[in-house]
Amino acid sequence: MDYQKLAKKIVQRATKKGAHQAEAFLEVSRQSNVRVREGQIEDLTQSTSKGVGLRVVVKGRLGFAFTSDFEPSGLELLVDQALKLAEAAAPSKLNGLPGAKELGRYGDTGDLYDPAVANLPGDWKVKAALEMEKAGRAEDSRVTTFNAVGAGDFVSEVYVASSEGMAGGYSGTYVYLYALPVAAADGQLQKGYWLDYKRFLADLESPESIGREATRRAVRMLGAKRVKTQQVPVLFDPLVTASFMSGVARAASGNAVHQQASMLASLQGKRLASEHVTLVDNGLLSRGLATAPFDGEGVPTRRTPIIDRGVMSNFLYDAFTARKAKARPTGNAKRGYNALPTIGTSNLYLEAGTTPPEQLIREVDRGFYVTSLLGHGANPVTGELSAGANGLWIENGELTHAVQEVTVAGNVLKMLQDMDGVGNDLQFRGGTVGAPTVRFRQLTLSGE
Numbered sequence: 001m002d003y004q005k006l007a008k009k010i011v012q013r014a015t016k017k018g019a020h021q022a023e024a025f026l027e028v029s030r031q032s033n034v035r036v037r038e039g040q041i042e043d044l045t046q047s048t049s050k051g052v053g054l055r056v057v058v059k060g061r062l063g064f065a066f067t068s069d070f071e072p073s074g075l076e077l078l079v080d081q082a083l084k085l086a087e088a089a090a091p092s093k094l095n096g097l098p099g100a101k102e103l104g105r106y107g108d109t110g111d112l113y114d115p116a117v118a119n120l121p122g123d124w125k126v127k128a129a130l131e132m133e134k135a136g137r138a139e140d141s142r143v144t145t146f147n148a149v150g151a152g153d154f155v156s157e158v159y160v161a162s163s164e165g166m167a168g169g170y171s172g173t174y175v176y177l178y179a180l181p182v183a184a185a186d187g188q189l190q191k192g193y194w195l196d197y198k199r200f201l202a203d204l205e206s207p208e209s210i211g212r213e214a215t216r217r218a219v220r221m222l223g224a225k226r227v228k229t230q231q232v233p234v235l236f237d238p239l240v241t242a243s244f245m246s247g248v249a250r251a252a253s254g255n256a257v258h259q260q261a262s263m264l265a266s267l268q269g270k271r272l273a274s275e276h277v278t279l280v281d282n283g284l285l286s287r288g289l290a291t292a293p294f295d296g297e298g299v300p301t302r303r304t305p306i307i308d309r310g311v312m313s314n315f316l317y318d319a320f321t322a323r324k325a326k327a328r329p330t331g332n333a334k335r336g337y338n339a340l341p342t343i344g345t346s347n348l349y350l351e352a353g354t355t356p357p358e359q360l361i362r363e364v365d366r367g368f369y370v371t372s373l374l375g376h377g378a379n380p381v382t383g384e385l386s387a388g389a390n391g392l393w394i395e396n397g398e399l400t401h402a403v404q405e406v407t408v409a410g411n412v413l414k415m416l417q418d419m420d421g422v423g424n425d426l427q428f429r430g431g432t433v434g435a436p437t438v439r440f441r442q443l444t445l446s447g448e
Contacts, residue, residue: 003028004169006070007161010054014079015163019056019086021097023162025296026052027337033152034125036133038145041126051337054082060091066338097164098299098319102329106168106293106300107284116201117173118155125151128207132179135211140183140219147180147191151207158292166298174199174289177207178430179214185222190402192218195430199287217371220392224402226447227393233367234408234443235360235394238427240370241435243377245279245350248412251380252306253343254317258325263383263413267312273416278351279307281316283331288347290432296335301346304330307416318343349434353422357437360421362397368445369394370408383412389445407446415440 007024014022032046052075053066063086067078128151137143152175159169178195194214196205236244248264256262283301285291294300297319305313317325318333318341334344361369374388389408392399423437 001070003157003159004161004167007052007159008167010052010075010079011161011163013075014054014056014082017079017083019058019083019163021057021163023055023097023160023166023297024052025055025335025337026159027156029154029156031152031154032122032125033150034122034129035148035150036126036129037149039130039133044122044126052078053335053337053339054078055097055340056082056086057095057097058083058086060093060095061086061089062092062095063087063089064340094320094323096319096323097162098166098297098329099164102299102319103164103166104300107302109170109284109291109293109301110286112170112172112199112287112291114173114200117153117175117199120153120175120201125153128177131207132177132211132214135208136179136181136215139212139215142183142185142219142222143181143215144184145182147182149179149211151175151177160294160298162298168294168298170293172199172292175201175204176430177204177210179211181215181218183215183218183222188222188224190218190221190224192216192221197289197428197430199289203287221390221402221404224390224404226405227368227403227445228448229444229446231442231444233364233439233441234445235364235367235369235437235439237369237371237391238423238425238435238437239429240373241350241438242429242431242433243373245348245435246345246433247377247380248279248416249281249306249316249345249348251383251412252315254315254321254325254327255343256380257315258321261381263381264312264315268315270312271310272307272312272413273310273419275309276353276422277307277310277416277419278305279348280305280351281330281332281345281348283346285347288432289428290346292346295331295346296333296341299329299331299333301331304332316343316345345432347428347432347434349426349428350422350436350438352424352426352436354424355421357423357425360423360437360439361394361399363421364394364397364439367394368392368403368406368408369399373408378412385410385412385415405447409444409446410440415443418442
C-alpha cells in the first residue's frame with residue numbers, strides 16, 4: 001500500500017467535506033522481543049500496529065479522530081467523526097495547522113533505516129539473550145538470578161500530509177539488548193542493569209559486554225550501607241545525569257513556560273551555569289533514536305540549544321503553543337497516530353566536557369558517586385529535588401564501598417550553578433537522552 005498517497009487522499013476527502021484545514025498522521029510499525037531465564041526462552045512476542053489520526057479545523061473549531069481500519073468505509077467514517085467532533089468543539093483563534101512558513105525545508109538526518117535490523121531473524125535475538133545471561137553469570141558467581149534478559153527490534157514508517165502543503169514520510173529501525181541481574185552475598189540482594197539501544201545493528205554493543213557490565217554493576221553494590229547526614233561533593237553517573245537533564249528539559253516546555261508553571265519561565269537569556277554546561281535538543285543527530293526529518297505535525301526538526309554555554313537560551317514549542325506564546329515552533333511536536341501533538345524532546349543531551357570521569361573522581365577527597373536515583377525527580381515548577389539514591393562512596397579520590405538508603409536533596413537551579421565538572425564520557429544508554437558524568441560542588445545527603 002502507498003501510505004503517503006493514502007494520507008493525501010484522507011486530507012483531500014476531509015477538505016472536500018468541509019474542513020478548512022486537515023492533517024493526516026499515519027504510522028505503521030512492527031516490533032519483536034525475546035526474553036530468556038535460566039537458559040530457556042521465557043517469552044517471544046511479535047506485534048504489528050498501524051493507524052492514522054486525522055486533525056481538522058472548521059471555523060476555528062478543532063476535531064480529531066483516529067482509526068486502524070484502512071478500508072474505504074473505515075476511512076470515510078474517520079473523516080466524518082473528525083468533522084462531527086469539530087462541530088461540537090469551542091472555537092479558538094489559536095487552533096490551526098502549521099503553515100508554509102513553519103513547514104519549510106527538512107534538514108539532513110542521514111540514514112535512519114537499517115535493513116539488517118528490519119530483517120533480523122528471531123534466532124539472533126534468542127542467541128543474544130542467552131549469551132548475555134551466560135556472560136553475566138560467568139563474570140561473577142554471586143549473581144544468583146536475572147530479573148530479565150532480553151533482545152528486540154523495532155521497525156516503523158511515518159507519513160504526514162496536510163492541506164497546508166505538507167507531504168512527507170520516513171522509515172526507521174532500532175535494536176536493543178538488556179540484562180537485569182541479581183547478586184547475593186551475606187544475606188543481601190542487589191540488583192543491577194545494563195542495556196544498549198541503537199538504530200543500526202553494527203553499532204550495538206555485544207551481548208557478552210552487556211551481560212558482564214550488568215553483573216559488575218550489581219556486584220559492586222553488595223555490602224552497601226548508609227552514611228551519615230552531611231554535605232559533600234556529589235557526582236552523577238551518565239544514566240543519572242540523563243535523568244536529571246530530562247527534568248530540566250521538561251521545565252523548558254513552552255507550554256509550562258507560558259503558563260508560568262516552570263522554574264525557567266523568567267530566566268531566558270540569563271546565566272544558569274558555567275560555560276561548560278550546554279544542554280541540546282537535536283532532532284537531526286546522526287543515528288539518534290529520535291532523529292527524524294520532521295516532527296509530529298510536519299515541522300522540520302532542528303538543533304535547539306536549551307542551555308547554551310550556561311545561558312538559558314531556548315524553550316521548546318509545538319505549533320499550537322508557539323502560537324500562544326507568539327514564538328516559532330521548534331520541531332518538538334511528539335505524537336502517535338492515536339493522539340494530538342504534545343511538546344516533547346527528540347535527542348536530548350548534555351554536551352561532553354573535556355575531563356575524564358576518573359579525574360573528576362580523583363579530585364574529590366570525600367564524596368558520593370550516584371548510580372541511581374529513586375523517585376519522580378525534581379519539581380519542574382520549584383526546582384526542588386529530593387530523591388533516594390544508591391551509589392559508591394568516594395574517599396581520597398577513589399571509589400570505596402557501596403552506599404544505599406540515603407537521600408540526595410537540592411534545588412535544580414542551584415545544582416546547575418554548582419556543576420563544576422562535566423566528563424568527556426557522553427553516552428546514550430537505552431533511550432533518547434544522553435549525558436556524561438557530572439560533578440556538583442556540594443549537595444546534602446540525608447542518611448544516618
